[in-house]
Amino acid sequence: MLACDGALWFQLGRCRSVKEFEKLNRIGEGTYGIVYRARDTLTDETVALKKVRMDNEKDGMPISSLREITLLLQLRHPNIVELKEVVVGNHLESIFLVMGYCEQDLASLLENMQTPFSEAQVKCIILQVLKGLQYLHENYIIHRDLKVSNLLMTDKGCVKIADFGLARTYGMPPKPMTPKVVTLWYRAPELLLGMTTQTTSIDMCHCCRRSPAPCLPCLRSLPAPHAPNPSLPTPQGFSKLPLASQYTLRKQPYNNLKHKFPWLSEAGLRLLNFLFMYDPKKRAGTESQAKRSKP
Template sequence: MDKEKDGVPISSLREITLLLRLRHPNIVELKEVVVGNHLESIFLVMGYCEQDLASLLENMPTPFSEAQVKCIVLQVLRGLQYLHQNFIIHRDLKVSNLLMTDKGCVKTADFGLARAYGIPVKPMTPKVVTLWYRAPELLLGTTTQTTSIDMWAMGCILAELLAHKPLLPGTSEIHQVDLIVQLLGTPSENIWPGFSRLPLVGQYSLRKQPYNNLKHKFPWLSEAGLRLLNFLFMYDPKKRATARDGLESSYFKEKPLPCEPELMPTFPHHRNKRAVPATSEAQGKRCKP
């Protein structure tokens, strides 16, 4: 706020307004906005969460087990279902925006890019969502955004938690598109109606890759787990899984069953040492919009 001359930026007002409306166990809670004596003295009083998943993934001695991954993902999906039912798209889902309390409760945070949307859907800028988690329709310049962009990012998060590393760590938009094609095959009008009319399709020469390689990437994952990932990674946004589809997936009903949040590990040693600065390349790129 110290550089602002004309009051609170519209992006901050948007975020504050949204957060004050939202009340869900898996969404970070804005308790109140406190104003001091000066223009720059504006404080958001938030519910306290001990850690974020990105720094945990960087520093954990052993990765989350599959039962723990399921516990985390179910909680994120519940929060997303609540957001989408209230016509809100988060537009920046990633592990660094997922917070976890010492009771194992996972909360989605950082609503700086979130938008309420209506029907018909109005055009929005495609330059949203951190690159590694950005859906192909955004990379190809779509002017309309739906809740499906959050669901693509959810697929990236699930895959990252299962593989213990980012799934699609692109270094540029062109590289990001190429990584998606390598993993899922080349998109076409058959599987993605309207694909050839997307604004930026002409700027990319997509490699010819007829195969979906998710099974090779996760050879140990159950059929139900692969089905869920494939559903989240549908090229056609209209066919992509919704948050409700994710919650109803048989993946969460088979062994290993999701652990209870209270049984999630706690990380006092991680919290008590000073926060590790985001110097590593992975941490930096995971967090950059």
């Protein structure tokens, strides 16, 4: 069973055959594999069966899939998609991830729904996403590709963060990582400007996007990213970013978000400001101080 690849063997044990699953229909295709709705013939449970893409791989399983499997095996949270097991086909390059099944993703749901979500529904969805992110960040994991197509929803309204092909663990001090991650329209300003060290802040920026247009404008190709949103004050350390010298920002002494989003309530504006200004170091310090102050 070499298909389980190296150290994963000790975590997974014996891999079942994909023949024990009945493929019902194809439900999607992403960068890292094709996804099917399937039935486990042993338990009669409906699952999502994700075939790992092995294009031009000569040295075993792709590193992105290994990272995804390793991370998901450690994660158990109501708002994180569940990896149940890894199964194999007749060939070493035929590997499938058995995931918990969700009826739809938010991207297709937003495109096809006749009426928009109510304010209460939006709050419920955002709260679930933030709870899932909090769990990831408390376990020193950054997702790095958060977007509506990677947010799944069950028929009972439970939102789950999925697709961990770009996810990485991080530590302090942060180690260099490639800035060319995250779908371009969701990419944080510091990534567009070439920052190589990444923290949980880049995930929080993705929460600021509203469909159909992003809050933070950026061009469709690098290395010519758009300047960060001029509604925001210039952040500390901006001048040290590798590509910052290529731009001259317009002076903006005040926050302009209220004018850009006049339909937002005061609570919505407070949340949006928090997401833009999110600082994991300050957050950690605030939480530590709060714990010390408890009787």
